[in-house]
C-alpha cells in the first residue's frame with residue numbers, strides 16, 4: 001500500500017480540478033517546488049507555511065500575506081488548504097469528545113480529545129501531576145492487523161491516511177478548543193484507528209510537521225504499535241521521534257498469537273530484540289500496553305510471566321494496564337476490578353512499574369480499541385452509565 005503522499009505532490013504541468021490538491025501536509029521543500037512553479041520568490045514559502053501551520057488558515061483566499069494573483073493562480077491550478085474538518089462530535093459523561101473528521105475523498109476518520117484534569121493513569125503516582133489535554137490521533141482508516149479484541153479491526157484496512165490528514169486531525173481539534181501552542185500544554189497519542197508503523201512514512205512526515213512547523217514537542221507524543229518489527233527498527237534510528245509504546249497484551253506467544261495474529265509474523269522474542277535497539281533519551285521509558293481480557297491473560301501467573309519477560313528487556317519501562325473496552329459482536333469479558341488491582345499489584349511486586357489506564361469515553365465508543373466510525377451509535381448499550389473503575393484519586 002502506498003502512503004498516499006505521492007498523490008499530494010502536484011503534476012505541475014497538468015491543470016487540477018478545483019480543490020483537489022491539498023497544501024496542508026506538505027513540508028517546506030514541497031511548498032517551495034509549487035511556489036517556484038509560479039515564479040514566487042523564496043520568502044513566500046515561509047508565508048504560506050505560516051498560514052498553514054501557525055495560523056491554521058482555512059482557505060487560500062484568507063492567506064492575505066500572499067499577493068492575490070498568486071493565490072488565484074494556486075486556486076486555478078486546483079490547490080486548496082485541505083485542512084480536515086470535524087463533521088460530528090460525540091461527548092462523553094467524562095468530558096471526552098470523539099470526532100468524525102472528514103477527509104477530502106469523503107471518508108471519515110476518528111479522533112479523540114481527552115480534556116485536562118485527568119492523567120489517564122493511576123497507579124503508584126509516579127506519573128502524577130500530568131494534567132494536560134490529550135489528543136488521540138488515527139493513522140489509517142481501519143486496520144489490517146486484526147487483533148481479536150479490537151473494534152477497529154472489524155473494518156479491515158480501508159486506506160492509509162496522508163501526513164496532512166494525520167497532522168490535520170490535531171489542528172482541527174486544537175482549533176475547536178482554542179488551544180494555543182506555547183501557552184497550553186498538549187499531549188498527542190498516536191493510538192487511534194490503525195497501525196502507525198504500517199503507514200510509516202506518512203506517520204513520520206506528520207510527526208515532523210507537528211514538531212518542526214506546528215511546534216509540539218516530540219517528548220509530548222507517544223506512538224503505539226502492535227509490534228511491526230521493521231517499523232520499530234526504522235523508528236530506532238529517527239533523530240526526531242515520539243515515545244514508544246508496544247501493545248504486548250499477553251504473557252507468552254501462545255496467548256499473544258491467539259489474540260493478535262500478527263504475533264505469528266513477529267513473536268515476542270523479535271519484539272523484545274527490536275525495542276532494545278531504540279535508544280532512549282534521558283528519563284525516557286518504554287511503555288508496554290496490556291489489555292486485560294477476563295480469564296484470558298489476567299491471572300496472577302500471567303503477571304509473573306510478564307514480569308519475567310519484561311525484566312529481560314533490560315531497559316527503563318512501565319506497563320499500562322487497559323481494561324478491555326467492550327463493543328458489539330465481541331465476546332471477551334472485562335475482568336472484575338479486584339482482578340485488575342491484584343494484577344497490577346503483582347506486576348509491581350515483580351519490580352515492574354504498572355498503571356491502570358482509566359477508561360475515557362467508553363460510553364461514546366471513544367476508548368482504546370473502540371474507534372470504528374460508529375457514526376450511528378451515540379451511546380454504548382453494553383456499558384453502565386458510569387465508568388467501571390473508580391475515579392483517579
Ligand code: SAH
Pocket residue numbers: 147149150151190191192193194195196224225226246247249289290291322323324325326368369370
Ligand atoms: N494499532 C496500534 C495503536 C492503536 S490501538 C496498537 O495496536 O498498538 C491502541 C491500544 O488500544 C493498543 O494498545 C491496543 O492493544 C488497545 N486496544 C485495542 N482494542 C481494545 C479494546 N477493545 N479495549 C481496550 N484496549 C484496546
Ligand code: SF4
Pocket residue numbers: 143144145146147150151152153192193194195226369
Ligand atoms: Fe489495529 Fe491496534 Fe486495533 Fe490491533 S489494536 S487491530 S493494531 S488498531
